[in-house]
Amino acid sequence: MPGSSYGEIFKVTTWGESHGKALGAVIDGCPAGIPITEEHIQKFMDRRKPGASRYATKRAEADKIEIYSGVFESLTTGCPIMMAVKNEDHISANYDNIKSVYRPAHADYGFSKKFGIRDYRGGGRSSGRETLCRVAAGAVAVKALEQLGIKILTYTKSIGGIFVSEENFDEAQINKNELYMPDDNAYKKATSYLDGVISRGDSAGGIIECVIKGVKPGIGQPVFDKLDACISHAVFSIGAVKGVEFGAGMASASMNASKFNDGFYADEDKNIRKRTNNSGGITGGLSDGADIVFRAAVKPTPSISLAQQTADTLSNNVTVNITGRHDPVIVPRAVVVVEAMAAIALLDMILISLPSKAENLKRAYENL
Amino acid sequence: MPGSSYGEIFKVTTWGESHGKALGAVIDGCPAGIPITEEHIQKFMDRRKPGASRYATKRAEADKIEIYSGVFESLTTGCPIMMAVKNEDHISANYDNIKSVYRPAHADYGFSKKFGIRDYRGGGRSSGRETLCRVAAGAVAVKALEQLGIKILTYTKSIGGIFVSEENFDEAQINKNELYMPDDNAYKKATSYLDGVISRGDSAGGIIECVIKGVKPGIGQPVFDKLDACISHAVFSIGAVKGVEFGAGMASASMNASKFNDGFYADEDKNIRKRTNNSGGITGGLSDGADIVFRAAVKPTPSISLAQQTADTLSNNVTVNITGRHDPVIVPRAVVVVEAMAAIALLDMILISLPSKAENLKRAYENL
Amino acid sequence: MPGSSYGEIFKVTTWGESHGKALGAVIDGCPAGIPITEEHIQKFMDRRKPGASRYATKRAEADKIEIYSGVFESLTTGCPIMMAVKNEDHISANYDNIKSVYRPAHADYGFSKKFGIRDYRGGGRSSGRETLCRVAAGAVAVKALEQLGIKILTYTKSIGGIFVSEENFDEAQINKNELYMPDDNAYKKATSYLDGVISRGDSAGGIIECVIKGVKPGIGQPVFDKLDACISHAVFSIGAVKGVEFGAGMASASMNASKFNDGFYADEDKNIRKRTNNSGGITGGLSDGADIVFRAAVKPTPSISLAQQTADTLSNNVTVNITGRHDPVIVPRAVVVVEAMAAIALLDMILISLPSKAENLKRAYENL
């Protein structure tokens, strides 16, 4: 509840500041017997690593993950998995000019009011660097979900106003371009748009889409812990997210039920399926057997080199120029963060949903 | 975690089915000494009462709230407040024809798969009737927030595609029309739109906007329990919500930081304020002193009288005609539900945020 | 966390005051498909009912339990089960003389300091009457545990200093005497002792022992949520309990490991068993396959008719005579309360412990 933990059974706790000794995550409640190696985690880390493209901060960090506990002979043991990354390239001097300034669109002001004290170096705890812990934990969750036949596909849906088109959608493109856009045409437009943004010293935002395949119906809890409510909590906890929508999303407000409602049908094998997926795979808060589909709107990176009017901690009106190394667009690096949070939230919900029926409880107890 | 509780300190637990004996809510953790009467709660109940207009179900329920515990001599005692409404007008026979059918866009299928057994009468636990418990609890939260100088304004932003315009916005209109729209012109267009929807046997959706005034900066918890993450969890837990956005919302994805970033300034009294409010009052997950502004997209009411293709519990493909009494648009009655969930989530967060500084802890302990 | 809920998956929330309209419990997270009727619950209620013997308060309450939700066609639905008892025989006038007095060994002083306001009628929320809600919830937990082959035996181990002897232990006696003592000889001594206590206007305490049979090894969570830690939390939450011990208990402090350690052995069917049970069935915080055995020390009933020196809310030193109807010994009525709390704590722990291994998770997910 103090905020640095997520999940009830698969519980992730993160710690660390942008310019401290290290950052890390503890996963408590991961089932025993899941194969995990540092190499597997590292692949996810590399997807959000800084310095990977001209659209990302130049901060040169290896972000090498180390596992400290909870894995024995390459298998999870059921005990807390602690993973950490040491900070290397932290030039604290860079940040002295903003020590006493409330940077626009950053958490500086809120943190100061809340705690009275603030590790201002690189944003401290509120730095986007904190998300690397989520990615490490998410990599474990993805592995556990894979064992259940669940796969997650996450990509950039738009940058600026440039959207991936449905007709050009090509999954194979996602990992071929540094914007993670599944549409080569949109990718090219976006790079050209971003070049303009960079040259102006400004920044851009975008939309990330996540598709989860293979979730059985009935996952989620009635009333307050609906599956979409929990996923939205997890995704909105990523600093830059300003909107989350499932399936038809905000547009559903303008539709009629005759169009929106996803009718069920029984296929030739008598399996229940849906004709459409306006629900985004979640109906009444429970998974409905269709792909779970949601989108997150990511605001433009707050740190820009353009001069900005703001106030300082002594209530002076000042102009701030943020000179550090920053991402002109955070969206591509945030793709894996959204995927991680979706995986963590879903796995936790599946674990919570297991003992819903007496017959399943009985069977599970006998198999203990 | 089983889903029928929300909140950590101001903890609301709801119970009851659409056609059971009663529905109710238990609030545990409400501070002692807050003035509460059944009359106060009833005013909120009446805002979501069925049968109030031609745009709402004809089910004739008084929805009279009774307080069973936790209030003594019209003050809260700090002990659990149990409030309940007895069900009166429940004609179970109405529902026999849908007992074994998975109604499109309803939770029937998920509940069946999850629990194996289902109280099918009127949707049972997954009925929209469950939200009356949230409203009762929300009325208490609103009262507590008022004592802190916090006020919440909630209204219909759009119905179908018809939006309240910014220039015509008139707060005084909200309670003057049964659609709770703060724009008389939009209201008239919406009623005419809805009349068409009703005549076709269809239903409509809309967008609800909520503005919270008077929240001090620093409310919310870093990382996973950001204020927006928690509010979105609370609001997405309302069955019909398909999207939630704060401030500039989904549109922020197309903006540049030079436009999006809300610069701070010190006013003549040296108070820190923001020049704009694209953040919707929450920056980096903490309140930033500006009004909290969010919107929720509500899908069209799932139950419609038009014939729909779907499947039944024996995997037959069937046509279903839903003949019960249903709302052609749920948005106006959901306005107070959104307000209730926002109040509950915010109050809980304020209570959680209190002991953030050692000096405040010391002072609070001395005053115990 | 505000205190009126227990459990993470099988979550029990209670509400109500001694002299309010009613008291009740909400169980959220009970698996669906467990057969429950009011008759089953009532049997447990009757074991703690007042007025049943000369050693219990004369308050004449039927304590009739009613189920309001979560049970459909005599089966649990997986949704919240609300059960309540209406208060009938509450003569508030009886309590006016103690309205402003801090009764010794009661919670009056703490409640006043904590909340500033207090429903003083019959102890309000801190009345022993609150435990009827635990018994109702415990009756459901016992039913669920039975389905797993787990049985709980609870009885009075001592009253005053009079102990049930091991050689005379006779399980059949437990329900044959109103003190629930499994030793006819000890029972007779205890009644004679209690008659003396009553004639002096004083009260007595005792020890309750609980034996749980059929728990498979491995239940409980490592480190902080050890099975004994959770059971002790649950049992210490009963107002009058001043000590809890497992197996050899406090006496283990004087033993050597060569005597204390329970060696394992493989029986002829290659099942692992223990030679002794000094651990009380819990080793290293996890069930070890042997019977779980614990004892709770119950202090003498605080309300006595003897004059007592104390203080009032205005800091006057006063003499108080408590004239209401009170139990000269609470132990026999508390036997079923201890059983209820043990059942609730154990069932919750079993539900939590289910997804400990990847192979079990996979199997459970496939069977969802």
Next chain:
Amino acid sequence: MPGSSYGEIFKVTTWGESHGKALGAVIDGCPAGIPITEEHIQKFMDRRKPGASRYATKRAEADKIEIYSGVFESLTTGCPIMMAVKNEDHISANYDNIKSVYRPAHADYGFSKKFGIRDYRGGGRSSGRETLCRVAAGAVAVKALEQLGIKILTYTKSIGGIFVSEENFDEAQINKNELYMPDDNAYKKATSYLDGVISRGDSAGGIIECVIKGVKPGIGQPVFDKLDACISHAVFSIGAVKGVEFGAGMASASMNASKFNDGFYADEDKNIRKRTNNSGGITGGLSDGADIVFRAAVKPTPSISLAQQTADTLSNNVTVNITGRHDPVIVPRAVVVVEAMAAIALLDMILISLPSKAENLKRAYENL
């Protein structure tokens, strides 16, 4: 809930195995502005360090604590405090002979059944070495409590059957002998007793007493989260504890209320005090203003060099000789562990208890 976290607001999560790379703790929710240094924490670590006396294991570990996050310029920042100790002296070879044996009175069997896989080296996660994380977190809690004027005194009450006497009690002795006994006479008897135990290759247990001074009345939550219930949860979570009692404890079961009940009185300054303290400072689950006094019974160290009959993982009956370095008595090193858990549980409860009254909430909100 997976077990490696304790606390709701002051939330401690521990990780690490006896023979892994390191062990550590994350504290989330510590108020900002509390002065903390590694030196302060180290003093507590040294109280449980192995190798300090002939009554403790010879394992030579410096147990040097390092702070990784959450402290900035020697003050807590309100963000997670991660502290860790690297393992140095872990000779895994020592443990190969017990890899497949269920050691009596250890958690081996339960862990194997629960998780299927087990880091057997030195007990892995279930090693007593895990408690060093609790001590580090407890040292922070003690510092925070000191700021509120609360002090904790913890010592050895008995070893084997040898008890500290009330008349010889001398607080100054506690830190003068390696058994932490506040009675020089009892200390001498205990050493002579322990020498005999050691020479036989056996081990001993004992009782630890904890006294907490300066707790204001009203701390704790009604019903399930009574202060004693939470402290007992915390203390029973220490592996070797088999019994916990408050005030008169188990003995209260044989007392009459006329003797047990602690009458209140108003002193000359009109402060409310108690004449006696049989309650151990907690009445009805809330602190009553008197010293909080509780005792924990610690079983004899399970590992002994005497041959023991037990079973192995293949269900063979075997004899085990545990040859590693082990404590002949764990009690002295456990004193600081009990103190740490008491401090953590109490601080968490104080933080939870803050917003109990509307007037305090209002004042605290204004001071935010």
